[in-house]
Amino acid sequence: MAIIVQKFGGTSVGSVDRIQNVANRVTQEVENGNQVVVVVSAMGKTTDELVRLATELNEKPSKREMDMLLTTGEQITISLLTMALQQKGYDAVSYTGWQAGIETESVHGNARITDIKTANIHSQLEKGNIVVVAGFQGLSPEGNITTLGRGGSDTTAVALAAALGAQKCDIYTDVTGVYTTDPRYVKAARKLKSISYDEMLELANLGAGVLHPRAVEFAKNYHLPLEVRSSLELENGTIVEEEASMEQNLVVRGIAFEDNISRITVAGVKNSLTTLSTIFTTLANYHINVDIIIQSITSAGQNALSFSVKTEDVKQTLEVLERYADRIGYEDVEHENDLAKVSIVGSGMFSNPGVAAEMFEVLANQSIEVKMVSTSEIKVSTVVAYGDMIKAIEALHEAFELSVEETVEV
Amino acid sequence: MAIIVQKFGGTSVGSVDRIQNVANRVTQEVENGNQVVVVVSAMGKTTDELVRLATELNEKPSKREMDMLLTTGEQITISLLTMALQQKGYDAVSYTGWQAGIETESVHGNARITDIKTANIHSQLEKGNIVVVAGFQGLSPEGNITTLGRGGSDTTAVALAAALGAQKCDIYTDVTGVYTTDPRYVKAARKLKSISYDEMLELANLGAGVLHPRAVEFAKNYHLPLEVRSSLELENGTIVEEEASMEQNLVVRGIAFEDNISRITVAGVKNSLTTLSTIFTTLANYHINVDIIIQSITSAGQNALSFSVKTEDVKQTLEVLERYADRIGYEDVEHENDLAKVSIVGSGMFSNPGVAAEMFEVLANQSIEVKMVSTSEIKVSTVVAYGDMIKAIEALHEAFELSVEETVEV
Numbered sequence: 094m095a096i097i098v099q100k101f102g103g104t105s106v107g108s109v110d111r112i113q114n115v116a117n118r119v120t121q122e123v124e125n126g127n128q129v130v131v132v133v134s135a136m137g138k139t140t141d142e143l144v145r146l147a148t149e150l151n152e153k154p155s156k157r158e159m160d161m162l163l164t165t166g167e168q169i170t171i172s173l174l175t176m177a178l179q180q181k182g183y184d185a186v187s188y189t190g191w192q193a194g195i196e197t198e199s200v201h202g203n204a205r206i207t208d209i210k211t212a213n214i215h216s217q218l219e220k221g222n223i224v225v226v227a228g229f230q231g232l233s234p235e236g237n238i239t240t241l242g243r244g245g246s247d248t249t250a251v252a253l254a255a256a257l258g259a260q261k262c263d264i265y266t267d268v269t270g271v272y273t274t275d276p277r278y279v280k281a282a283r284k285l286k287s288i289s290y291d292e293m294l295e296l297a298n299l300g301a302g303v304l305h306p307r308a309v310e311f312a313k314n315y316h317l318p319l320e321v322r323s324s325l326e327l328e329n330g331t332i333v334e335e336e337a338s339m340e341q342n343l344v345v346r347g348i349a350f351e352d353n354i355s356r357i358t359v360a361g362v363k364n365s366l367t368t369l370s371t372i373f374t375t376l377a378n379y380h381i382n383v384d385i386i387i388q389s390i391t392s393a394g395q396n397a398l399s400f401s402v403k404t405e406d407v408k409q410t411l412e413v414l415e416r417y418a419d420r421i422g423y424e425d426v427e428h429e430n431d432l433a434k435v436s437i438v439g440s441g442m443f444s445n446p447g448v449a450a451e452m453f454e455v456l457a458n459q460s461i462e463v464k465m466v467s468t469s470e471i472k473v474s475t476v477v478a479y480g481d482m483i484k485a486i487e488a489l490h491e492a493f494e495l496s497v498e499e500t501v502e503v
Numbered sequence: 504m505a506i507i508v509q510k511f512g513g514t515s516v517g518s519v520d521r522i523q524n525v526a527n528r529v530t531q532e533v534e535n536g537n538q539v540v541v542v543v544s545a546m547g548k549t550t551d552e553l554v555r556l557a558t559e560l561n562e563k564p565s566k567r568e569m570d571m572l573l574t575t576g577e578q579i580t581i582s583l584l585t586m587a588l589q590q591k592g593y594d595a596v597s598y599t600g601w602q603a604g605i606e607t608e609s610v611h612g613n614a615r616i617t618d619i620k621t622a623n624i625h626s627q628l629e630k631g632n633i634v635v636v637a638g639f640q641g642l643s644p645e646g647n648i649t650t651l652g653r654g655g656s657d658t659t660a661v662a663l664a665a666a667l668g669a670q671k672c673d674i675y676t677d678v679t680g681v682y683t684t685d686p687r688y689v690k691a692a693r694k695l696k697s698i699s700y701d702e703m704l705e706l707a708n709l710g711a712g713v714l715h716p717r718a719v720e721f722a723k724n725y726h727l728p729l730e731v732r733s734s735l736e737l738e739n740g741t742i743v744e745e746e747a748s749m750e751q752n753l754v755v756r757g758i759a760f761e762d763n764i765s766r767i768t769v770a771g772v773k774n775s776l777t778t779l780s781t782i783f784t785t786l787a788n789y790h791i792n793v794d795i796i797i798q799s800i801t802s803a804g805q806n807a808l809s810f811s812v813k814t815e816d817v818k819q820t821l822e823v824l825e826r827y828a829d830r831i832g833y834e835d836v837e838h839e840n841d842l843a844k845v846s847i848v849g850s851g852m853f854s855n856p857g858v859a860a861e862m863f864e865v866l867a868n869q870s871i872e873v874k875m876v877s878t879s880e881i882k883v884s885t886v887v888a889y890g891d892m893i894k895a896i897e898a899l900h901e902a903f904e905l906s907v908e909e910t911v912e913v
Contacts, residue, residue: 109556109559109560112560113560143579146519146579146583147582147583147586149519150519150522150523150583150586150587150590151586151587151589151590152590154586154589155585155586155589157596157597158582158585158586158589158597159582161578161581161582161585161597161599162578162579162582162583162586164578165575165578165579168571168572168574168575168578169553169556169572169575171571172557172568172569172571172572173556173557173560173572175565175568175571176557176560176561176564176565176568176572177560177561179561179564179565179568180560180561180562186567187567187568187571189571189648192646192647213646236602236623237602238599
């Protein structure tokens with residue numbers, strides 16, 4: 094019998110009705126003849142409510158106690174889902190992270206999984222039980238409850254699937270799969286039948302938000318196929334796997350985008366070897382996330398330096414730059430808000446050097462000014478005015494023929 | 504340094520304000536120079552809400568999953584209280600039942616504590632931490648989360664205090680101590696300075712409701728002094744200890760009472776050796792709790808049998824008796840509702856054989872008919888008409904001089 098791991102997020106288990114719906118999806122997989130392990134998140138708004146209580150009692154709650162508090166959310170869901178499965182006449186048992194053998198680093202709030210002892214789960218599966226595991230949580234070597242940070246339940250599901258030797262891991266969410274771009278913005282957006290780990294990683298990192306990058310990394314390392322699919326609709330989702338071979342000829346697979354981007358330009362920077370590291374180390378110390386960085390050296394030996402940050406971080410960025418002005422050494426700082434990042438992603442790009450040029454041409458034809466550019470082996474990111482964002486996505490979606498149905502089936 | 508264990512119930516931690524108040528009571532004990540372990544219950548209405556969710560998903564949720572669900576309640580409280588203590592600048596750490604080393608039988612819903620491994624708590628106390636432990640919960644040998652049943656947090660606190668060699672265990676509640684009788688009904692009721700374990704046990708079993716009998720038993724076995732006191736008022740509470748020596752001359756220490764009592768009379772019972780056990784085993788199988796039992800054998804070799812039950816159980820009791828009529832063998836069943844049980848408790852009673860007689864005389868003087876009687880070494884219980892209950896309590900309270908302030912201080 095094959096082992097299938099299913100993961101359901103907070104929205105999918107947000108109410109009694111939703112939990113019953115999840116129970117149906119789970120037992121369906123049992124009826125298909127599989128051994129099923131289910132990983133769940135906390136119910137919808139539970140976490141928000143707990144965080145509210147915590148901040149009323151402590152301005153800056155300790156991370157250990159936040160982990161202790163928030164992990165109750167998944168513990169509630171596992172017991173309720175198990176009850177729903179038992180009500181349907183199926184044998185099921187719930188496990189917290191530590192009961193499931195999920196071991197992590199001694200870090201609170203953002204621990205990495207170090208090992209999974211699967212003996213308990215295997216023995217329950219052998220007894221014919223559905224095993225319902227709390228996502229997002231684990232146990233440190235000192236016996237403390239830890240959490241895996243953002244996207245933690247995805248990571249739990251994928252890590253468990255790898256450790257258990259599962260056939261696949263299904264990530265149930267509130268969308269029906271991975272799209273060529275966000276269908277809420279672009280009508281022509283089309284659901285992909287499959288996508289490679291690397292492409293998914295770029296899309297995930299670029300804010301597509303369907304699947305957490307850590308989970309994708311994990312799946313890639315263990316060659317574990319994922320399926321992103323809807324918890325409410327029955328249709329097939331998108332398979333994330335080693336190589337989406339049947340679509341090799343499609344150079345661009347998807348378009349990701351993100352608004353509320355700002356550009357900071359530091360002019361007249363002294364061209365010393367350490368200046369760059371000084372600036373970005375200082376910003377990192379203040380937890381300011383810098384994305385695209387562009388440096389141009391003038392003949393006079395001075396740098397003009399531009400970088401993009403989230404608009405919400407602009408105020409603090411400017412303050413930090415001013416506070417450390419002497420140490421950094423520059424003449425002037427400017428910033429520009431109301432920008433957006435638009436990126437094309439596709440593993441075929443690696444062997445097609447003309448893709449970036451094609452992208453710029455498409456944008457130029459729409460009179461869209463490209464303010465910043467950054468490239469990797471399988472993506473090209475541009476920063477444009479927010480007002481041009483949708484126009485850019487639509488034009489790129491059409492130019493790279495993303496709405497055309499994939500023709501080759503395996 | 505002495506170790507003090509403090510226990511706060513659900514009402515005492517029912518809101519952010521209440522938790523802050525508890526934090527003040529805890530740090531006060533630290534400022535007194537003690538090492539402090541705090542045991543807490545789930546916040547006020549948390550449990551009710553979780554039970555509601557469970558019963559919506561499963562008509563009869565499994566006990567294992569109910570334990571998994573309900574133990575999140577205390578886990579929330581320990582983390583929030585620890586955050587409140589840290590906000591006040593104190594070092595504190597929270598422990599679930601399993602982290603605190605509380606081991607129980609493999610029973611769900613009503614497990615007994617089998618052992619407590621105190622190494623973790625001792626090491627945290629040595630580091631200068633306040634240790635906040637989740638009450639009501641433990642871990643079975645198979646690694647399942649268990650609960651201790653009703654009054655479980657009291658039991659956790661007392662068991663921990665015994666295992667840690669604590670100097671005392673303070674049970675904080677919503678009343679200021681143990682009273683001679685319920686002050687809501689009898690104005691003359693007076694708070695006792697101290698009371699013996701046995702007296703407290705009788706009062707607890709008789710429905711005084713301040714402290715769970717299991718916790719008192721535990722404290723008695725380990726000679727551990729308890730103090731029942733208010734979480735809101737600062738006054739001293741009532742000490743529960745080996746022997747309330749300075750009040751030895753007080754024969755009666757308190758009056759307990761319970762309403763909604765019914766009497767069932769089974770007439771013409773065949774006088775066979777097995778009849779009694781047949782009746783009460785059958786009722787026990789249906790979870791009907793029988794309290795006082797009175798049997799009178801007539802010269803004709805037939806029994807009239809009376810017993811008291813809670814009024815809410817009368818309907819089922821009559822149904823069971825009718826269903827098993829042939830097997831039991833009797834002529835008639837009658838029942839009487841609207842009764843109450845009034846009991847006097849005092850360890851001095853043992854050496855004062857006239858106390859029961861005095862009680863009956865007091866009741867007779869008030870024209871109160873005594874319908875049933877039951878005695879133990881340190882209590883006399885009577886069943887009277889509900890309409891006579893308050894009159895009986897007041898008369899007994901006065902006759903046994905319970906409102907007179909204790910004069911001897913140690």
